[in-house]
Amino acid sequence: MQVTLMQGILIGIFAIIAGIDFWWEGFYIFRPMIVCTITGLILGNLTLGIVAAGLTELAFAGLTPVGGTQPPNPIMAGIMTVVLAYTTGKSPATAIGLALPFSILMQYIILFYYSAFSVLTKKLDTYAAKGETKKFTQLALLPTWIVGLSYGIIAFLCVYGAQAPMKDLVNSMPVWLSHGFEIAGSILPAVGFGLLLKSMLKAKYVPYLLIGFTAACFIKFGNLMPVAVIGVALALIEYGRSKKDADNEKKMKIAMENSNNDGDDEDGI
Amino acid sequence: MESKMTETPKRGKLSKHDVGMLGIRSIFNQSAMNYERMQADGWTLAMIPALKKIYKDDEKGLANALKSNLQFINTNNYAAPLLMGLEASLEENGEKRSTIDGLRIALFGPLAGIGDAITWFTILPIVAGITASFAKQGSVLGPLIFFLVYVAMFFARIPIAQLGYTAGTKAISKIRENSAIVSHAASVLGCTVIGGLIATYVQITVKTKIPVTAGHTIALQTQFFDRIFPNILPLGYTFLLYWLLKKKNVSPVILILGTFILAILFSWMGVL
Numbered sequence: 001m002q003v004t005l006m007q008g009i010l011i012g013i014f015a016i017i018a019g020i021d022f023w024w025e026g027f028y029i030f031r032p033m034i035v036c037t038i039t040g041l042i043l044g045n046l047t048l049g050i051v052a053a054g055l056t057e058l059a060f061a062g063l064t065p066v067g068g069t070q071p072p073n074p075i076m077a078g079i080m081t082v083v084l085a086y087t088t089g090k091s092p093a094t095a096i097g098l099a100l101p102f103s104i105l106m107q108y109i110i111l112f113y114y115s116a117f118s119v120l121t122k123k124l125d126t127y128a129a130k131g132e133t134k135k136f137t138q139l140a141l142l143p144t145w146i147v148g149l150s151y152g153i154i155a156f157l158c159v160y161g162a163q164a165p166m167k168d169l170v171n172s173m174p175v176w177l178s179h180g181f182e183i184a185g186s187i188l189p190a191v192g193f194g195l196l197l198k199s200m201l202k203a204k205y206v207p208y209l210l211i212g213f214t215a216a217c218f219i220k221f222g223n224l225m226p227v228a229v230i231g232v233a234l235a236l237i238e239y240g241r242s243k244k245d246a247d248n249e250k251k252m253k254i255a256m257e258n259s260n261n262d263g264d265d266e267d268g269i
Numbered sequence: 270m271e272s273k274m275t276e277t278p279k280r281g282k283l284s285k286h287d288v289g290m291l292g293i294r295s296i297f298n299q300s301a302m303n304y305e306r307m308q309a310d311g312w313t314l315a316m317i318p319a320l321k322k323i324y325k326d327d328e329k330g331l332a333n334a335l336k337s338n339l340q341f342i343n344t345n346n347y348a349a350p351l352l353m354g355l356e357a358s359l360e361e362n363g364e365k366r367s368t369i370d371g372l373r374i375a376l377f378g379p380l381a382g383i384g385d386a387i388t389w390f391t392i393l394p395i396v397a398g399i400t401a402s403f404a405k406q407g408s409v410l411g412p413l414i415f416f417l418v419y420v421a422m423f424f425a426r427i428p429i430a431q432l433g434y435t436a437g438t439k440a441i442s443k444i445r446e447n448s449a450i451v452s453h454a455a456s457v458l459g460c461t462v463i464g465g466l467i468a469t470y471v472q473i474t475v476k477t478k479i480p481v482t483a484g485h486t487i488a489l490q491t492q493f494f495d496r497i498f499p500n501i502l503p504l505g506y507t508f509l510l511y512w513l514l515k516k517k518n519v520s521p522v523i524l525i526l527g528t529f530i531l532a533i534l535f536s537w538m539g540v541l
Contacts, residue, residue: 023299023300023302024296024297024298024299024300025299025346026296026423027416027419027420027423028415028416028419028422029416029419031397031415031419033397033400033401033404033411033412033415034412034415034416037404037409037411037412046409047407050404050407050408050409050411050412051404051405051407053401053404053411053412054400054401054402054403054404054405054411055401055405057397057400057401057404057415058397058398058401058466058470061393061394061397061398061466063521064389064393066385066389071521072521072522072525097529100525100529104522113303114302114303114304115303115304116303117301117302117303118303118304118305120301120303120310121303121305121306121309121310121339124301124310124313124339125336125339128313128332128335128336128338128339129332129335129336130332131328131329131331131332131335133317133321133331133335136313136314136317136335137314137317139301140297140300140301140310140311140313140314141297141300141301141314142301143300143301143302143303144300144301176533176536176537176539177533177536177537179536180529180532180533180534180535180536180537181529181532181533183473183532183533183535183536183541184528184529184531184532184533186471186472186473187471187472187473187503187506187528187532188525188528189466189470189471190467190471190503190506190507190510190528191510191521191524191525191528193463193466193467193471193507193510194507194510194511194513194514194521194524195514195521196390196394196459196463197460197463197507197511197514197515198511198514198515199385199390200386200390200456200459200460200463201460201511202456205456205457205460206460208457208460208461208464209460209461209463209464210464211461211464212460212461212462212463212464212465212466212468213464213465213467213468213500213504214464214468215461215464215465216464216465216466216467216468216469217468217498217499217500218499222402222406223398223399223402223403224395224398224399224402224462224465224466224469225399227398227461227462227464227465228395228398228399228458228461228462228465230461231395231457231458231459231461231462231465232458234457234458234461235454235455235457235458235461236454238453238454238457239450239451239453239454242449242450242453242454243450246446246450
């Protein structure tokens with residue numbers, strides 16, 4: 001299948017909107033769950049978009065922009081996964097792997113912008129010192145427009161411009177190679193979960209991880225809701241217990257202070 | 270001159286609507302994100318209308334407030350409206366500049382921690398995990414639920430800002446006290462769900478069959494790994510990656526590429 005010029009332009013426009021949304025972290029339409037769905041809709045294959053959305057969202061679950069770090073770009077990953085699955089006829093799981101270079105390309109462009117936009121701070125300081133709020137507003141919003149436009153241009157070029165060479169490349173792949181990409185696509189969520197665990201997992205949380213893992217292995221249900229409910233229950237238990245501990249500690253402290261005072265009095269006597 | 274310095278101009282008062290708008294404007298927090306002072310420029314941009322209303326004709330006071338707000342800040346985007354509301358109430362009360370700045374700088378770190386624990390490490394994995402199970406079957410419910418959750422999250426910025434505003438200074442000790450407990454509970458929930466996600470969404474199936482006797486083979490996956498524990502390979506591989514990320518400080522991009530190389534290699538060998 002081919003991406004038409006019109007479809008390329010529409011995807012470019014959507015990339016501008018999603019790009020600004022990612023820059024601001026506003027409505028989370030930058031997550032692959034939404035990006036893939038919309039891209040599928042534009043290409044006229046909504047089901048492909050939604051199936052790719054589920055796979056790509058999980059592959060990127062742990063790749064989050066926490067603390068000012070920049071992960072491989074979820075927007076380009078989402079767009080290119082659907083576009084490559086659409087143009088080459090490969091499965092979405094294979095396409096996730098093929099989309100990865102585009103995602104990393106965009107990641108590095110954003111990293112470049114983080115450095116580049118530092119030059120604006122001096123000018124913003126002078127506007128602030130003079131209380132010129134209008135000029136300040138215009139300049140403080142400039143990075144947003146630059147980033148949005150970059151997304152539009154890059155997405156259009158990757159989607160529309162690169163489709164023929166990508167298609168040739170993918171079609172010339174031997175089966176073991178494209179199968180390898182498919183396997184990698186289904187193992188890839190492990191990297192995301194590893195990253196989540198890096199920020200969260202302490203020794204005291206390992207039991208909960210094992211409970212969740214075991215529950216999901218043996219509860220046969222269409223989605224993860226039962227595990228989430230077990231998690232909420234455990235969290236509530238822990239919340240109540242920690243709160244009680246904190247209160248007791250406070251009482252102990254007060255009691256200790258009182259007894260210290262008593263001690264002083266006794267010394268006095 | 271001296272008398273002028275001691276006389277503080279009267280401060281304006283924000284309405285409930287103004288504080289709500291401040292919550293909406295907190296979306297600008299990252300509008301000019303850069304490595305020099307992270308969110309500071311966007312943070313200040315979000316604060317402008319509130320500060321203008323508070324300082325009214327006091328141009329010098331406004332300029333001072335703007336300049337002070339331009340100091341380095343990097344916090345969670347849903348914690349930002351809380352901190353903005355809090356700061357607005359302090360500015361309104363005419364607290365000392367040093368007090369306001371000190372509190373903002375002291376709080377953005379802890380708030381970033383608790384905010385990330387709740388939004389990125391708990392809400393996102395849960396919402397992603399549940400909606401993905403719909404999406405993988407091609408159901409439009411997946412993206413639809415996902416979208417609705419995050420629209421609701423966006424509008425939650427309004428009550429969050431108002432909470433920060435009404436809580437005021439009293440809240441600070443409370444935030445400090447409770448943030449540890451709340452992030453502990455959030456981590457319990459997050460880790461449980463991630464355990465479930467590993468079992469559900471990381472798929473490694475070994476194809477290799479080992480011939481035992483002539484005409485009799487053992488399929489490694491169904492007759493060996495699955496008999497030990499289902500999904501034991503995904504769990505093991507995730508822990509390996511976790512160990513590499515945490516203890517060996519390997520970059521995630523390397524691990525992604527490594528995963529691809531291994532997958533292609535094993536595919537070529539016919540193992541996976």
